Amino acid sequence: METNPDVVVIGGGPAGLSAAAWCADLGLSAVLIEEGDAPGGQLHSINNPIVNYPGLEAANGREFAASLLRWQEQFAFRQMLGTRVESIGAEPLAVRTETGEEFRPSAVILATGVSRRKLGLRGEDELVGKGVLRSGAGQREEAKGKHVIIVGGGDAAIENALILGEHAEQVTVIHRSREFRARPEFFAKAKAAGNVELRTESFLTAIRGEERFEGVDVAGPGGTGDSIDADLLLVRIGFKPNSELLRGLAELDVSGYVHVDVNSETSIPMIYACGDVANPISPTISTATGMGATAAKAIAARLSDR
Template identity: 35%
Template sequence: MEKHYDVVIIGAGPAGLSAGLYAARAKMKTVILEKEKPGGQIATTDEVANYPGSVEHATGPSLVDRMVEQCDEFGAERVKDAVKSIDFTGDLKVIETESGDVYKAKAVIVATGASPKKIGCPGEAELTGKGVSYCATCDADFFTDLEVFCVGGGDTAVEEAMYLTKFARKVTLVHRRDEFRAAKSIIEKVKKNEKVEYLMDSVVEEIYGDGILEGIKVKNVKTGEVTDIPAPEDDGTMGVFVFIGYDPLTSLFKGILDMDQTGYLIADENMKTNIPGVFAAGDVRQKILRQVVTATADGAIAAVVAEKYIEEKFHA
């Protein structure tokens, strides 16, 4: 079935939902396409403490629920369907979904997000949000005076390890190689921090706990020796922060939209991509900070600029 809209938004994380709210509020015919449940990464976060204005003890799902309600209140349509193919060559952008529907839109906002790379070990998925985290800025405060392990060896891992020392009693960097890939200046800085310890040539083999993280098993890649590291008895728990990179969800747009070498979409401060009428918002685009607050800002900007584009292109 062929359907016509002013704006099609791909992705229903905070960026997509914010774009939907602003687009629908501007009286544009708007649809948000999302292959899974709304919310993106924030939907798996137990507590949201750093989103300005969020109520005390706000959870990721509760924040997403309110965003969805606002979109619905202003008339944005939401469809659970995966995008199969795109054609951005004409004035009307064409999007075909897995169900066979074809959407034609005057503007498209890409808000497909990015997903943190996982260790892939037993227990990781079950204890995500219960001791396992992929965002120090989001969750460091929950580990005040506890011990945490930071997995990774690049700039982000080392920088986040230093940030975690402001909260944690001890931070141990776990890296599969015998030296870090981070910049020398960052390494020099972290080595001066007495709170940081190191497990080199090591990988996390298992994360375990009954409802909360209670310990990890670490394997030395050179000797094959596996060490069990339980949480200190007095603490009862500890943290594992994983910083081994992100995967932007942009494979659909390769060769069509400009990307950096890691696959993030390149967009300017007005969320404009290299194709007129196509905008990028949220974690999917190249940026310095990936948080709910920056995603929602991106979505709002993308919708407002899309409205101006449509007005000038189709109603001038």
């Protein structure tokens, strides 16, 4: 195995796949390391049709991923799946995996994306598949005749309230702030729906249920407390960047997103970041693949100058 490739790409979502393919196309040797069993990243959790990627439409993220994977097959780069990168070193540049392999590349591209934020309550992970939903759109049939609790106040929370509300007997949305951040048209529809209750200035203090989700305990305005019995729970409280590998090494913003320049280079020379992990403003597939191409082009230019 080559331990000194030109580039190590960390993460096999749209940004990482694009970056590795562009590296190969530009004549650079590249190794892509992805912790999941298959590349594609968040594409695997998109159930909506994808209509906003220029020139390519797909019925859902899995169909889009299949198309992306067919495309990248023509480019020769090494892929290590099921492998998590544990650390990055800057001097000298090094990438270490959890299985103890170490690479000494000329450049690193971090394309580790984002993860859904969690409440941090017991039951949130343990009861997944036992009443705690992973997806509203993908599991809407399960909501038939049920009471669903949704936590969050942005587009994802309210859009899921509308989707699940088509089937559920009742949906209760619990949001910790006074105002909802969701776009006005979603919010207006949710307010008008007869079976959607919107609770503000409230937060969960416990998820109840041992074998199955049974309900939640909620703290409300002015120190009030309440216990709500329900059948299903969906948490949609935003995303956090997977930037731990650069914490203490490169500049991050207050929310942990990686600062990059116009070439997708971080504050550490020859460490690049692309896609959602470096893009709080426009977390989209087209931005991710574009940033991957930018990073590869910039690295190729830098290495040819040496």
